[in-house]
Amino acid sequence: MPVTLNILLDHFPLVSYAPKKENPKFLGIKMLSCHSSRLSPDYLYVCNFTKAVKISQSFPNLYLLCPRDGLQEYVADNALRRVIMFDGKINYDSFFRFKEVFKTFKEWESNMQRSLIAGRGLQDLLDISENIIDSHIAVVDSGFNLLAYTQHTECEAPLILGLLTQNPRANHKLRYLNLSWESWSQMPIIIIGTIQDNRNYIHALKVLNNIAGNPVLVVLTCHCRQLTKGQYDKFSILLAKLSCSINTLGTPSTPSFQLVTYSHGNVEN
Known part of the structure; x- marks a missing residue:
């Protein structure tokens, strides 16, 4: 089940630079690797802020989740387009918390589907x-x-x-x-x-x-x-x-x- 940006904003104290009235749906969340060649707007990608600024220029429709750092003050607003900020660091614990939300909604979808099939x-x-x-x-x-x-x-x-x-x-x-x-x-x-x-x-x-x-x-x-x-x-x-x-x-x-x-x-x- 896709999870909307609005749902994520309810679960976490995020700062979103999404275009006005845009509420994307994400199938999941992934770490952005240096070797990532196929990037889909259906997923939310986690990376540091420096990489987010660079990747957003090549993939303007991609949503990127990254921790705040001092670079934010020196970057033009258009470079922040579709960037979502969170307080903290990129580590297993922070990634796991976001991953759990997607897992919860996937289980919700599966349970409702089984209920419907069973009538x-x-x-x-x-x-x-x-x-x-x-x-x-x-x-x-x-x-x-x-x-x-x-x-x-x-x-x-x-x-x-x-x-x-x-x-x-x-x-x-x-x-x-x-x-x-x-x-x-x-x-x-x-x-x-x-x-x-x-x-x-x-x-x-x-x-x-x-x-x-x-x-x-x-x-x-x-x-x-x-x-x-x-x-x-x-x-x-x-x-x-x-x-x-x-x-x-x-x-x-x-x-x-x-x-x-x-x-x-x-x-x-």
Whole structure:
């Protein structure tokens, strides 16, 4: 499974010189060798800063990960294009930490694929994904019957508590969602916004349609009060698998939706 730059920025305190709005996907991470002749933009390469400046001139589309050093102060900004900086040194420990992120996402992909093939359903996909997503997720049908949710991630948002407990005091929120369902089901987008009820909570919502005409609503709630771009990318990956689950009987297929972003409210950038 490719790991996006935004996901890496969530995991590490990196400084990225990526072009604006560019969010590359990497299949893995490699050490840049002096004998490297075939370099692919599908991989993130680790090297020292001096080598990064030289290699970026010959391979402008390549992303390079390197430690900071004093040379950064004397290099023009265009030489830093697609360079990603981290604090520390190039050694086994630093390379291993980055490698572990790619390993984790590869295992996540494999576990979700096995779940889909076995037809284990929505709850199993959420169980597999809970530690990766690190936010509360609930899946409901068009009658707002709870189909699956992240059982070990607490959420105090009134909207979600209403879905999980059918709290009468949250009925006005459920009625609002019910009125919105029809319009949301016609939009191929994720809606990101804030719902204010004593506190601010950020929710990402997506209606997934299936060939049987039984759509489901997936609601992600950020318990950290902020939805990062990396969280958005991870949620998009999970949505693709949930769409496969409701559209097939255990056989993965191409997602039946297109992910387009509409932002509203207190969302990062």
